[in-house]
Amino acid sequence: MDSSRALYADPGLPDRIFRGVARGGGGLVLAVMLLVGGFLLYRAWPAIDRARWSFLTTEAWEPDAGNFGIAAVMVGTILIALVAIVVAVPLALCGALYISEYARPGIRATLISVVDLMAAVPSVVYGLWGLFFFEGAILPTARWIATYLGWFPPLGVVGVDPTDPLSTETVYTSSTFIAGIVVGFMVAPIICSVMREVFSQAPAGEREGAYALGATRWGMIRTVVLPFGKGGMIGGTMLGLGRALGETIAVYLIISPVFVIQWHVIQSGTSSVSSLIALRYGEASPFGMSALMAAGLALFVVTLIVNFAASSIAARSRSGAASDA
Amino acid sequence: MTLAPETPPSVKEERRTVLPASLPRPVEPAGERRRSLTLTRATDTYALVGSAGGAIGLTALLFVWLLPFNGVVGFVLSAYVLFLALYALVVSFDEDGPTVRDRIAGVVVRSLGLVMVAALAYVVVFTLWEGRRALPHLNFFTQDMTLAGPLDPLSAGGIxxxxxxxxxxxxxxxxxxxxxxxxxxxxxxxxxxxxxxxxxxxxxxxxxxxxxxxxxxxxxxxxxxxxxxxxxxxxxxxxxxxxxxxxxxxxxxxxxxxxxxxxxxxxxxxxxxxxxxxxxxxxxxxxxxxxxxxxxxxxxxxxxxxxxxxxxxxxxxxxxxxxxxxxxxxxxxxxxxxxxxxxxxxxxxxxxxxxxxxxxxxxxxxxxxxxxxxxxLTRRQTHRRVLASRRDAERFAARAASPTAARAQTVPSDTSFRSSP
CATH class of the missing domain: 1.10.3720.10 (MetI-like)
Structure with a gap:
């Protein structure tokens, strides 16, 4: 009569050591990550404890006077990121569709390399381009938008008469609009390479099926490629949004900081959390440092939410496996 | 070149290769037509070029006389929108709805994809171009900025x-x-x-x-x-x-x-x-x-x-x-x-x-x-694998040839997979 027995495999000493080292490596990384998060929270706590809920609603940033909050900088950060996404997503989507569906196979490999390289271009390079070239080039358009679309409040500009031909154009510089477009160009290749990866995985059988039913190329894209790549498109957009929220240098070089909520995206003066940190860390008192930590923590929480939303959306779709950074 | 199906029977009787181009144009049987397999037709090109030309001309007219727009960006934007509208109109004369949508989508995808790549390439080229004044100075790569103030020319100081x-x-x-x-x-x-x-x-x-x-x-x-x-x-x-x-x-x-x-x-x-x-x-x-x-x-x-x-x-x-x-x-x-x-x-x-x-x-x-x-594998890695495999084959052959030596030989030491203790 056979008796049931417990299954046990003796991995041997070398394997135990291997597992120990691997677990130790994982634990070390885990410790570093938790230390970063924990330390941020620990150092930010005095400021959060003092400001309480007004931390979320105060616009000014005067930590030593006890009057500080992230309302203005967080709104600025989110507006810049939104402008960036509005600019980047159509460009990235069309770029990705072009590379995966329209480009001839001969130039496809080159284009993929170019876009991947662009994703690695340092942000300071985009900042220099934005500051020295793009800002001047976009001013007439910003002025036109303010003049003819200014009836829509976010696009209006306060304190200037757009119909006056002699009015200064400096009111349109250093705005959310310009910073957002530059950041948009910066994140477009990142979004594009995620989307292209997903589109190229759309099953050939379904493509051929669509063609066999008489679809045009666009008909095939609309009914096969885009639905298949939906998860990757959302995941890539979220990834770009996360990068746009955290971008420092390109934004810092372009905007002129103000600490009021600036809804007028065309108007000069805006702010972002990361540029606030870059601007104020040097002169901060210990309590001011704590307040900056709290702002950094708030930014981290926002990007974290965006990232987890992206990965959960991507994981639920068919194409989710390909939405890696 | 093969003879096309619609070639008249008289040609076949000559029993030598005749290029179709040199033949008199045959009478096409009813219901059959020689097909071109290329995807682009001449009319597509005409529609594209014509709409582009029309859009640019119309935009120039509007810019000078009517529109409250100025600047290069504005010109390009309005020309683009006009081009899309004109192109859709021209294509819709000959084609049905799905084809018009396909054409418009193709043009939009191609142009925006091009804009993205071009804008990114411009960012890089702009930086390299603006760096042209500093980069030719050799001292830029061999010195630091200790002795160079903000007003010093580029021939002093470096990075x-x-x-x-x-x-x-x-x-x-x-x-x-x-x-x-x-x-x-x-x-x-x-x-x-x-x-x-x-x-x-x-x-x-x-x-x-x-x-x-x-x-x-x-x-x-x-x-x-x-x-x-x-x-x-x-x-x-x-x-x-x-x-x-x-x-x-x-x-x-x-x-x-x-x-x-x-x-x-x-x-x-x-x-x-x-x-x-x-x-x-x-x-x-x-x-x-x-x-x-x-x-x-x-x-x-x-x-x-x-x-x-x-x-x-x-x-x-x-x-x-x-x-x-x-x-x-x-x-x-x-x-x-x-x-x-x-x-x-x-x-x-x-x-x-x-x-x-x-x-x-x-x-x-x-x-x-x-x-x-x-x-x-790379070519070199493949080459190495082939050599290793050939060595193994020789060793096996040697072993098979001399059974007494094989018994004395121990397990070859260069195999990676040994059973765990």
Missing amino acids: LHAIVGTLEQITIALVLTVPAGLVCAVFLNEVPGRYARFVRTIVEAMTALPSIVAGLFIYATVILSLGTGKSGLAAALALSVMMLPIIIRASDVVIRLVPGTLREASYALGTSRWRTAWHVVLPTARSGLTTSVILGTARGVGETSPVLLTAGFTAEMEANPFEGAQVSLPLAAFEFVKSPEPAMIARGFGTAATLMALVLLLFVLARVIGGRAPGQ
Whole structure:
């Protein structure tokens, strides 16, 4: 009569050591990550404890006077990121569709390399381009938008008469609009390479099926490629949004900081959390440092939410496996 | 060239090859027509060129007389919108609805894709072009800024200190992150379980850490709490905090691509886990791992904000990363362009161009080494495999030829797969 027995495999000493080292490596990384998060929270706590809920609603940033909050900088950060996404997503989507569906196979490999390289271009390079070239080039358009679309409040500009031909154009510089477009160009290749990866995985059988039913190329894209790549498109957009929220240098070089909520995206003066940190860390008192930590923590929480939303959306779709950074 | 089906029978009777072009145009039988297999037709080109010309002309007219628009961007935008409308109109004369939509979508996708690539290429070319004033001076690469003030011409001063700083900081960061990152990635894949899933979730969360917050963390811990001054080491630590999750995540993806059948084959031969990881998984993923490390390096090299808070700024050469402010290339570019002096701005662009060249070099390196799927070999690797296999064949043949010698021979020592004790 056979008796049931417990299954046990003796991995041997070398394997135990291997597992120990691997677990130790994982634990070390885990410790570093938790230390970063924990330390941020620990150092930010005095400021959060003092400001309480007004931390979320105060616009000014005067930590030593006890009057500080992230309302203005967080709104600025989110507006810049939104402008960036509005600019980047159509460009990235069309770029990705072009590379995966329209480009001839001969130039496809080159284009993929170019876009991947662009994703690695340092942000300071985009900042220099934005500051020295793009800002001047976009001013007439910003002025036109303010003049003819200014009836829509976010696009209006306060304190200037757009119909006056002699009015200064400096009111349109250093705005959310310009910073957002530059950041948009910066994140477009990142979004594009995620989307292209997903589109190229759309099953050939379904493509051929669509063609066999008489679809045009666009008909095939609309009914096969885009639905298949939906998860990757959302995941890539979220990834770009996360990068746009955290971008420092390109934004810092372009905007002129103000600490009021600036809804007028065309108007000069805006702010972002990361540029606030870059601007104020040097002169901060210990309590001011704590307040900056709290702002950094708030930014981290926002990007974290965006990232987890992206990965959960991507994981639920068919194409989710390909939405890696 | 083959004879087309509609060739009249009289030609066949001549019994020699006649090019169809030289024949008199045959009478087409009813219902049959020679088809061109190319996808573009002449009328498509006419519609495209005609609409483009019409749109440009109309926009020029509107710009001069009617529209309240000015500037190049405005001209291009209105010409583009007009072009789309005209093109849709022209195509709709000959085609049905789905085809018109296909044409419009094709034009929009192509043009926006082109705009993206062109805009990005322009960003790079602009930087290199603006750097043209600083880059030809040899002293730009051999001197530091100690003796050069803001008003000095470009023939004095350089960015050697920033180049040295960048190389030292990225080296320290790589020494810290590559072993830790690879061990962690191997851990995530080879020792799976609840703990590994938790670590993976935390690592994914940390890829969301904004780089400035990584800098702020090191500034608050190393510089303020421990009391060491700003230094290259602090900058390298900040870069490490930023790069570690990126490298782990990229390596994790690459290792996950290693076919499970390879692992199972190795286990079936009685191999232990660590030998499987060391002799099967890592060699298979080597090219992908190299790529992910190099791309992580490219991210780290170009990152300004963690360095901004932790490295400090100096005009002097600081070869020792452990004490004293040490500037790096992106930080130097950032600080140079804050000056209003044209020479300093030229230096800033020169620095940015140098940084671009470094990133480009890393990228090309990644493409040359990596870019291959797991298990795919280079020609040299294939050659080595063939040689090794030939040696094995000879050994086996020798062994089969002399049975007495074979019995004395021990197990060959160069096989990797020995059964675990």
